[in-house]
Amino acid sequence: MLIASLLSRLRGGEVRLAASYLSGRIPQGRLGIGWRMMEEALRDLPRREGPLSFPEVDRFFDEIASQRGAGSLERKIRALREMLSRARDEEQRFLSSLIMGEMRQGALEGLVLEAIGKASGLPQERIRQAFMFSGDVGEVARAAIEEGEGGLGRFGPRLFRPIAPMLASPAEDEGEALKRLGEAGWEYKMDGARVQIHKGGDEVRVFTRHLKEVTKSVPEVVELGRHLPFREAILEGEALALRQDGRPQPFQVTMRRFGRVKEVEKMRREIPLTPYLFDLLYLDGESLIQVPYRERFRALSDGVPSENLISRIVTADKKEVEEFLRRSISAGHEGLMAKGLDSPYVAGHRGFHWLKIKRAQTLDLVILAAEWGHGRRRGYLSNLHLGAWDPKAERFVMLGKTFKGLTDEMLRYQTKRLLELETGRDEWTVYVRPELVVEVAFSDLQESPRYPAGIALRFARVKGYRPDKSPQEADTIERVREIFEAQRR
Secondary structure, three states: HHHHHHHHHHOOHHHHHHHHHHHHOOOOOOOOOOOOOHHHHOOOOOOOOOOOHHEEEEEEHHHHOOOOOOOOHHHHHHHHHHHHOOOHHHHHHHHHHOOOOOOOOOOOHHHHHHHHHHHHOHHHHHHHHHHHHOOHHHHHHHHHHHHHHHHHHOOOOOOOOOOOOEEEEOOOOHHHHHHHHHEEEEEEEEOEEEEEEEEEOOOEEEEEEOOOHHHOOHHHHHHHHHHHHEEEEEEEEEEEOOOOOOOOOOOHHHHHOOOOOOHHHHHHOOOOOOOEEEEEEEEEEOOOOOOOHHHHHHHHHHOOOOOHHHOOEEEOHHHHHHHHHHHHHHOOOEEEEEEEEOOOOOOOEEEEEEEEEEOEEEEEEEEEEEEEHHHHHHHOOOEEEEEEEEEEOOOOEEEEEEEOOOOHHHHHHHHHHHHEEEEEEEEOOOOOOOOOOOEEEEEEEEOOOOOOOEEEEEEEEEEEEEOOOOHHHHHHHHHHHHHHHHOOE
């Protein structure tokens, strides 16, 4: 395997960086680079000086991520241009995709973890287990390849080392979830900020779902942790900003509290946070990772005040689930989580132990382009670029992409139809005349600097094609903004 061969030749920080980049991860996190900034950086690049090394790319990313204040955008673009000017064409494409979160080289986390196993000679299950507790594929690669089994021994559930969160798979509706899980724990699905609370005596630290520490930004969460009766614990939950009537504020409002280290008390008065806990992963020196969900929740509820526990029922009755879903939506939440009662906590993994059920909205949008699929979808146009008409700009503007919801029949149809509409292509993408209308379900809309309208779809999936509609009858960007503003209100 090429990736294993590459990793086995590297040492030290280069192993960590190579594994991270191939997984689509940048250790510095989000760099604050949007599509317009990337286009500006790539425009009329000077002659290449090359070659680029892993440490040099890392230093450029440090420089870009550190820019703040007046003139920061210009400084980001300048550093980005300097880095890209030293890259070969294929390196430019790779780095651009990495920065924009649009990796399509086919490696990503699963394949990189497999390559780490081959390069180190360690069992694949051992590699995955280490990653489960670390959440940092680069550090796992470095430990496995340089230190072997002994290096992986330090990756386990430990206080103040964040654990990659367990993720849920979508279910079409409550019926599908019941069919998969039978009797289950049903919880309100809240659109807040997922938090992981680590408590060791009086010391409490808080981490996000991306394993970033935010302790100083969320004193309410810290205070709850300190008052819990556990001596040592790792807990998970959601932190939400609520309106005076108890309904949740939009996700973007909640996120204004995270990452703030100045005027925290002022922000706390303006946007107070309420934490709701739903899992207990570690208690008084013992890992609960393999303990069934029903027992973890029982231990959690023994120590957490009821007002800070997630709303929950346990049932296999569809009518009870439907009523609970109605109550969740009525309270302003997204839907429900369904959790298998005997399920372990599978950190960093998206499986069918946990399912999410949401009431989606729909828009009729126009396909602007499509990307070639991978794996089972190889040879088919799969990932769709979706747009709405902007009457002021007199063009379609992109709102996001999705490959979800497509059946084999739909893949065959859209590949044939979109190739008939082709206007051009690059290595991964076929661009088409904006004629094909598709009905798209989505959970909500969010602000996004990536797209021209500044708005993007969240959790979009294709419901079906609308051959009865012309592009002129599809939804406009004005309609999209109406939904966005209603959502914010």
